[in-house]
Amino acid sequence: MSFPKNFLWGGAVAANQCEGAYQEDGKGLSIQDVMPHGITGSVSDKPVAENLKLIGIDFYHRYQEDIRLMAEMGFKVFRMSIAWSRIFPLGDEETPNEAGLEFYDRVFDECKKYQIEPLVTLSHYETPLHLAKTYDGWRDRRMVTFFERYCRTVFTRYRDKVKYWIAFNEINALWNFPLMGAGIWTPKEQLSLQDKYQAAHHEFVASAIAAKLLHELIPNAKMGCMVLGALNYPMTPNPSDLIAMMEADRNVTFFCDVMARGYYPSYTKKTWEKEGIQINMEPEDQELLFHNTVDFISFSYYMSKCIASDPSKYQKTGGNLSLGVKNPYLPESQWGWQIDPQGLRYTLNYFYDRYQKPLFIAENGLGAIDELETDTNGKKIIQDDYRIQYLNDHLKEVKKAIEEGVEIMGYTAWGCIDLVSASTAQMKKRYGFIYVDRNDDGSGSFERYKKNSFYWYQNVIATNGENLL
Ligand code: BGP
DSSP: OOSOTTOEEEEEOOHHHHOOOTTGGGOOOBGGGGOTTGGGSOOOSSOOTTOGGGTTTOHHHHHHHHHHHHHHHTOSEEEEEOOHHHHSSSSSOSSOOHHHHHHHHHHHHHHHHTTOEEEEEEESSOOBHHHHHHHOGGGSTHHHHHHHHHHHHHHHHTTTTOOEEEEETTGGGGTTOHHHHHOOOSOGGGOOHHHHHHHHHHHHHHHHHHHHHHHHHSTTOEEEEEEEOOOEEESSSOHHHHHHHHHHHHHHHHHHIIIIISSOOHHHHHHHHHHTOOOOOOTTHHHHHHHOOOSEEEEEOSOOEEEOSSGGGSOEEOOSSOOEEOOTTOOBOTTSOBOOHHHHHHHHHHHHHHHOSOEEEEEOOOOBOOOOEEOTTSOEEOOOHHHHHHHHHHHHHHHHHHHTTOOEEEEEEETSBOOOOTTTOOSSSBOOSEEEOOOTTSOSOOOEEEOHHHHHHHHHHHTTTTTOO
16 A cells, blocks of 8 residues: 555645735735734734735746746645635635636646646635725625625636636644634734634635536546644643644544534534524525535644643744644754644544545645755755655655555645745744745745755655655
8 A cells, every 4th residue: 555646736825925916916905914913923014025925926927937846846726725815815805817717827827838726725824804804804795795606706707727726724722822813803802702702703604605516517536625734742642732632623623523524513512502603694604504515524633732721831833823832852943843643644534534634735845944054066055954744744644544445645845946934924934845035034036946955755656655754
């Protein structure tokens, strides 16, 4: 047993972190255009030059070169997102922006040239700013209508070009980061549990409508959900830590439970009862959720963390939008994310046991500082052997999960080309196989260079994962 023949090897990016051209060809502003510091800082009144995402890595103008490099690595799939505000600049208008649609036509055509399947996220932390400010994002049911219009437009337009779709990136980020996750403009301290569950309900309904529409319009296409797959370990064998872990895991499973099973889990209904939460639902919502579950489950995996019933006794760990306590057995990245390849095997088994639906590893990778060096022949090189190690060790665990019977469709390494970080808005936190010469102070030539990991991944794909170190 090893990687299936049709395994989709590739890489992933998001529009707001790579495209730039934030005002070109009629694009409207998205929330990211006023988030110069990522999730760690405040929003700005208007786009400010220090926001690296405004230019990104200029993928908007350099996509041909970038996709050519991905093809050279042997990519079978390219996960990317459509910037909603390129298609509907405000988000609530009736007519789409043709220039925005044409841009993605060109990108998909370029992928097709190399037989690369696009895997497209419809909403990757880039809600149109107008929708966030006017409707408070997904707190408002009208978002469902706007999203439906957006989906209908792109499904119809790209019906012959895109087979794999994801509605919301890391939908569970809504819980801790409601602005980035769900375009909610109200400060998160002012949101009640009721507000968050209501916004989640709207996103679930929108996901189900998207799945329904997709299946009607493009019968062989597949719709996936996407969660931040940071599962937890109990800090000690103390049963109280285990229970705390079980509850923390529900920040992940709650979302998949609804979208993969088609109904709210009993533990959620009990929470609503206990907390006096009343969710406004339309009469048809439950039917809709039940009949339009996802075809596959995708998730991001960077790290695991520990949960303690009394976290004050332990050191906190840094992490990918969700926090826990430090696991003494694990090393960590330069940004304090704990490195745990076996956790990926655990996560794959956990999801597959729970849902028995095909899985897709939509993000995985190591954010690190790379050195751009010049070798004796004057060639630019990047010796990112630490990244090779990280990816190699994780892929070995993917292979073990496949050997255990887990059905895995594909793997897209995050930030396959360097891009702006989502949480810290930095350029120096690099994930790519391809180095982009751009720095945090905005300087740089935007030239692309192949890192050591480029050649390594090329070999992994060519051998279908048989030569992992
Ligand atoms: C995920 C997001 C991505 C991405 C990645 C790495 O949460 O879906 O958009 O950026 O994490 O995070 P960061 O960029 O903060 O290092």
